[in-house]
Amino acid sequence: MNTKDHRGRPIVAVTGLGVVSSLGKGKEENWRKLTAGESGIHEIERFAVEGLKTTVAGTVDFMDIETMSAPELSLALAEFAADEAVAQADIDVGDFPGPLFLAAPPVEMEWQHRFELDSELPPGEIEGYKRLLQAARKERHQQMFELVQFNRTADLLAEKFGTKGLPISLSTACASGATAVQLGVEAIRRGETDTALCIGTDGSVTTEALIRFSLLSALTTQNENPTKAAKPFSKDRDGFVMAEGAGALVLESLESAQRRGAPVLATIRGCGEKADHFHRTRSSPDGSPVISAVNRALEDAAVSSDEIDYINAHGTSTPENDRMEYNSLKEVFGDAIHQIPISSNKSMIGHTLTAAGAIEAVFSVLTLQHGCIPPTINYDTPDPDIPLDVVPNTARQAKVNNILSNSFGFGGQNACLVLSNEFG
Amino acid sequence: MGETANPVWITGLGLLSSAGEGAEAHWAAMNSAKSSNIDSENFSPYMVHALGDVEWTNQISRRDMRQMEPWQQIGTYAAGLALDDAKAKTDEELCARMDMIVAAGGGERDAEVDGLIIAEARTANDRDAMLTERLSNDLRPTLFLAQLSNLLAGNISIVHKVTGSSRTFMGEEGAGISAIKTAHSRIASGQSDIVLVGGAFNGEREDMMLLFELGHYVSRGAFLPVGQRTGDDAGFNLGSIGAFLVLESESSARRRGVEPYGELAAVAADHGTRNDKAASSRLTAALEKVNDGNINAVLSGATGVEDITAEENSWLNDSLPHLSVRGFGNHTGHGIEAQFPLGIALAAIAAKKGAFYDPVYAEEAPLDGSPQSILVTTLGHYRSEGLGLVKPVSN
Numbered sequence: 001m002n003t004k005d006h007r008g009r010p011i012v013a014v015t016g017l018g019v020v021s022s023l024g025k026g027k028e029e030n031w032r033k034l035t036a037g038e039s040g041i042h043e044i045e046r047f048a049v050e051g052l053k054t055t056v057a058g059t060v061d062f063m064d065i066e067t068m069s070a071p072e073l074s075l076a077l078a079e080f081a082a083d084e085a086v087a088q089a090d091i092d093v094g095d096f097p098g099p100l101f102l103a104a105p106p107v108e109m110e111w112q113h114r115f116e117l118d119s120e121l122p123p124g125e126i127e128g129y130k131r132l133l134q135a136a137r138k139e140r141h142q143q144m145f146e147l148v149q150f151n152r153t154a155d156l157l158a159e160k161f162g163t164k165g166l167p168i169s170l171s172t173a174c175a176s177g178a179t180a181v182q183l184g185v186e187a188i189r190r191g192e193t194d195t196a197l198c199i200g201t202d203g204s205v206t207t208e209a210l211i212r213f214s215l216l217s218a219l220t221t222q223n224e225n226p227t228k229a230a231k232p233f234s235k236d237r238d239g240f241v242m243a244e245g246a247g248a249l250v251l252e253s254l255e256s257a258q259r260r261g262a263p264v265l266a267t268i269r270g271c272g273e274k275a276d277h278f279h280r281t282r283s284s285p286d287g288s289p290v291i292s293a294v295n296r297a298l299e300d301a302a303v304s305s306d307e308i309d310y311i312n313a314h315g316t317s318t319p320e321n322d323r324m325e326y327n328s329l330k331e332v333f334g335d336a337i338h339q340i341p342i343s344s345n346k347s348m349i350g351h352t353l354t355a356a357g358a359i360e361a362v363f364s365v366l367t368l369q370h371g372c373i374p375p376t377i378n379y380d381t382p383d384p385d386i387p388l389d390v391v392p393n394t395a396r397q398a399k400v401n402n403i404l405s406n407s408f409g410f411g412g413q414n415a416c417l418v419l420s421n422e423f424g
Numbered sequence: 425m426g427e428t429a430n431p432v433w434i435t436g437l438g439l440l441s442s443a444g445e446g447a448e449a450h451w452a453a454m455n456s457a458k459s460s461n462i463d464s465e466n467f468s469p470y471m472v473h474a475l476g477d478v479e480w481t482n483q484i485s486r487r488d489m490r491q492m493e494p495w496q497q498i499g500t501y502a503a504g505l506a507l508d509d510a511k512a513k514t515d516e517e518l519c520a521r522m523d524m525i526v527a528a529g530g531g532e533r534d535a536e537v538d539g540l541i542i543a544e545a546r547t548a549n550d551r552d553a554m555l556t557e558r559l560s561n562d563l564r565p566t567l568f569l570a571q572l573s574n575l576l577a578g579n580i581s582i583v584h585k586v587t588g589s590s591r592t593f594m595g596e597e598g599a600g601i602s603a604i605k606t607a608h609s610r611i612a613s614g615q616s617d618i619v620l621v622g623g624a625f626n627g628e629r630e631d632m633m634l635l636f637e638l639g640h641y642v643s644r645g646a647f648l649p650v651g652q653r654t655g656d657d658a659g660f661n662l663g664s665i666g667a668f669l670v671l672e673s674e675s676s677a678r679r680r681g682v683e684p685y686g687e688l689a690a691v692a693a694d695h696g697t698r699n700d701k702a703a704s705s706r707l708t709a710a711l712e713k714v715n716d717g718n719i720n721a722v723l724s725g726a727t728g729v730e731d732i733t734a735e736e737n738s739w740l741n742d743s744l745p746h747l748s749v750r751g752f753g754n755h756t757g758h759g760i761e762a763q764f765p766l767g768i769a770l771a772a773i774a775a776k777k778g779a780f781y782d783p784v785y786a787e788e789a790p791l792d793g794s795p796q797s798i799l800v801t802t803l804g805h806y807r808s809e810g811l812g813l814v815k816p817v818s819n
Contacts, residue, residue, distance in 0.1 A: 048552040051560065106573040106594060108531040109635065111541075111555060118542050128539025129630035136637040137469075137644075145639030150529060150573075151595030151695075151807055158695065166693040166808055168602045169595040171528075171574045179591055183606075190613040207552070208559055215565040275524070275590035277581040280491060280569050289587065410569065411578025413590060 001423065003255040005269070006302040009189040011423060015262040016091070016250030018084030019362045020077050021349040022058035022243055026084055031366050034374045035395040039227035039348050041241050047207050054219040056226040058243025058350030059205045071107055073203025075153045077246035077355070078102065082161060082199055089250035090262055091195070093161060098195035100163035101183040102154040103176030105204040105354045109148050117141070153201070163197055173409030174316075176200055177247060177357025178417055182271040184251040194256035200358025201246035210242060216281065218318060230351075231378035232315035232344035233322050233390045240316040243350025247358030249365075254423060266365040269402070269420040270301025276412030282320065283408070287328035293414040294332045294404065301418035303402050305333050308340060308418075310373055310398070312364045312405040315344025316351050325406065326386045341398065343376040343391040357407035361417060364403045368421045373398050432611045433677045433684035433817065434772040436510025436670030438502040438622065441756040441766070442473035442663055445505060447685075447773045453755050454770060454781045462647060463628070469644040470637075472627045473663035473757030488583050493532040493570035494664075496579050499624025502666025503580045506620060510670035511682055513584065518680075521588040523616045524580060525607050527599035527623030527761035528592050530573035533631045537562045576624060586620050597725075598695060598808030599623065600764035605691040605810070607671050617676040622668030623761035633662060641729055641805050649785040650728035650751045651737060658730035660805065663757020667766035684817045686775030688768065689797065690714035693810040703732065704739045706809055711743060711799075714813040718796040721780045722749040723771050725763045725802035736803050744799070748791035750781045764810050767800040771814035774798060778816060 005011050019026065022040025023033040033040070040058045046068065049055040063076040086093055117135040126134060146152050154167035172179040177200025184196030213219050220239035222229045230241045257264050274292035278284040298305060314325055330337050345363050346352075352359055367373055372395055379392040405417045439446060442461035443453030453460060464471040480489055480497060483504035489497060507513040512522070541558050548554040569575050574592040581587050593599040593606075600623045610616035626632065636642050636659075643659040653659065677684055692710035696702055722740060726733045740749055752770055759766055774780050775798060780791040800812040 048550075048556065050553060051556045104594070106530045106571075108533075108571075109631075114538065114542055115545050115551070118546070123546075127543055129535055129634055132542070132634050133630055133637055136634055137640075140640045141638040145635075145641075148635045148638065149596060149806060151598050151804075154595060155695065155807055159697070166598050166602055166605075166695045166810070167595075168593055168606070169599070171572075171592045171594055172590065173572060173574050183591070186610070186615060190609055190615065192609065207556055208563075211556070211559045211563060212568040214560075215563060216568065273589040275577075275581045275587040277585050277587050280575065280578055280582065409574070410572065411574045411590070412581045412587070413574065413578075 011254040012185045012188050012268045013252050013254045013257045013264045014249055014266045014268065014365050015252045015257050015264060016085035016089030017265060017362045017365055018081035018248040019359055020060060020080045021245035021352065021359060022060055023349055025080060027366065034348055034363065035372055037375050037377045037393060039377060041226045041229055041350050043226055052210060053214050053221050054210060055223045056229050056241060057205050058241060060203065060244040069110055069147060070105065070204040070206055071147050071153060074104055074201045075156060077203050078153065078157055078199045078201035081246040081248035082157060082197060085248035085250045086161060095162040096197055098163065098193040098197065099165045099187060100154060100158050100167035101180040101196060101198045102157060102167060102169050103180040103200035103354050103358060104153050104169050105202050106171055107148055107150050113144050161197060172413040172415065173411050174353055175357055175407040175409040175413040175415040176354040177359060178407035178415040180358055181249060181268060181361050181417060182415060185268050185271055188251060188253050195250065195252045198251055198358065199246060199248045200355040202352050202354040203244045205242050205244055213242060220317065228378050230317045230347050232317040232347050232376055233383055233386050233388060234379055235381045235383040237317045237319060237322060239318050241350035243352045245349060245352040245355050245359050247355055247362040249361060266368050267420050267423055268417060269303060270297045270418040272297025272300055272416045274414050276414060281410050283324045287324055287331060290328035290408065290414050291331045293416045297416035297418050303418055306336060307402050308404050309400045310367065310403050311340060311342035312360050312403055313342050313344045314406040314408045315346055317346060322386060326388060338387055339389065341373050341389050341391050341396065343374055345374060347377045357415065360405050364405050364419045367403060368400055368419060371397060371399055430612050430614055431674040432608050432688045433672050433674050434669055434686050434688055435672045435677050435682045435684050436506040436512065437685060437769045437772060438504065438506030438509060438668035439769055440498055440502045440666040442475060443756055444476060450770060451773055454752060457784045459755060470633060470642055471647060471661050473661060474628050475664045484583055491566060492579055495532055495624050495626040496570060496576045498626055498664060498666040499576045500579045500583050502622060502624060503620060503668045504584055506668035506670050507584055512670060516585065519585045522586050523589045523610065523619045524577055524586050525603040525619060525621045526577040526592045527603040528573045528576045528594060529761055531571050532629060534567055535631055596760050597763050597802050597804035599761045601693045601802060601808060601810030604764055604768055604812060605693050608688055608691045611671055611673050618670065618672045620668060620670055622765040624666040625759040625762045627662030627664045627757055643728055650726045650733055650753050651787055653728040654730055658728060660727040660729065660758035663759050665756055665759030665762040665766055667762045667769050669765060669769055685772035686814050687817050689716060689813040689815050691812045695808045701735060703735055703803065703809055707739050708743060710811045714811050716797050716813065719744060719799045720747060721791050721795040722747050722799045722801065723767050724749055724751045725767045726751050726753055727758050727805045728753065729805045732803050736801060748780055748789045750788055754785065764802040767802055768812050768814060771798040771800050775814050775816040
């Protein structure tokens, strides 16, 4: 079998998958619930929601961590997903033979830590950060220090899994998970490594994070029925639902996978990217950067638009994103776009932000493997301006060979992946 | 060390720090024992290498300035300088296909709002309710965008129209190392023709200083050269630094008729725990990957954190004895994510001049003659190690 692609680069296979979301832990539980059209969105219990405009989220509340903090949860989620992926790829935990690319939420000191530092000093005249600095100066706070280091999550994962070299932590906002996969693909294509561990994780639903998105009017306020709050492509959609989770993929050159006799679950056939310079949170009105990103992914994969059997949408359920995504896809696919099934996993798991692109890549590989397309749930009132086949409410059996997976983020980030079960 | 198919040239530098802006200001500052903009009052007992006056509107419109926090301004400004320097700024077609890798932290806070909340929390009956109310009412809606790590890159796209690709790496010094290394690999392998790469850090912020002082990594008291800091003096003085480079394949630079500063010949990086001189072993392995046998000068990004700075010093003495080693952190402070990009840029200036920086501190030796290959080191204050090799381009 040919192990090089149309440009003579190593074909990149997926040999391991792992996932955790508000639906549960692991591929089996997630896939079962995803294809049954179940929602993981619920009323927030982690913190008091009185006074908040949005009170629902897809938090993951079943991980075993000592005290809730965003970096600790992000680490636990990533570790779970990576464990599952590495085991499937039949690679020893502790001796992963390639680099780590980790999409992780930016780290900040949390309120509990500011309050704790403040309480360490007797009342005094100095206030604010000068006072917190004074408390920090009095004695070393090693644990708190480590928690606010951006490289800590990647550092601990690299140690546990034994990945090689300096691990890369990255952020391209809500496209981060796809970027992590893209970086892995590029490293393998350069011939730097045979394998890469690519993870997207996000456990950062906190009061402040929620308020920040709320202040930007990005979140849904349909709190009455949490499982109905995320409704991508519906006329009455009014914002996304924040959520948590992690997705992990072991990428490997097809040659290496075959040599090892590792399972080849799919290939990452192409990646495309294009930044937008229009606005910090909004896309160019003509959609040109998204159109470019999709076209570049198709070109990179040497797949024509009529070979795409299914699109795993970014589909956040914000009024603007879903309209923009449709308009841009229509430019690329023409009228054929109305016949291609396209669904949004976010209707069930919410928007897992930094992790979304990786989780959706995992679900895309499962779609290829199972020949079954997960639905877009809560699709009761179609938006007449978005006449797409969104696989409404019920999963669909279908032969799927090539999938386009879209990820877009604040800061003009657009990344697209083409996943395939055709090798070579 | 193997020759790469595509030599990676450094064709543009964008530097902004306490030394001023541009290559000449940094050449002069590195050759002087007197740091130009030390602020030892506003952050006492800490000192910082502060920015002087910057004519921001030379690179950023007032409208765009309002959407950024200072670290984003510093980075966007420095990125603009680099694009100008590489004669790329006004080439729309080039910027539209230019790749970008930014090393960034983020999370600059509204210190005033935070201070009020901390004070109110001491007496609040219901702390959670107070926090929700305060944050909902007092946070500026756009502040979030000024805090997000990838919004430095986002701002560079908006202001300078660099839109080929956009990746943001996080993780303190290692982020800057990975950014340079990845940019180098992309060009050397033919994945990219041209990459804008760099980082930015605002050292004049107590909220950022706190993140490091929790682990006692910030130096207190009067200025000492990094190699002489011990006890409470050990650690770094933060510096406000923007350091961006345009890296370009030789063929692209020749096509465009742009003169290089030098060649970024190789980059190696690693990480791990630091017990039992483990960092030294990793550095030795990394040096094997970058050493072309011609290294005669070293630019060290040493932080002043006692153990690792001493370990770097003794490793250099063992591995590359009798070389001229200059610590650039003495002159501009420590720029975290921006540190390694700054070191590569300073090496590029020396490569172009065909001269190395004069010794300034007692432990530094002069270099007789011209630099051949300059080794740039950055050992993170807590994790991550990187080495880069810059050499002159012969005509």
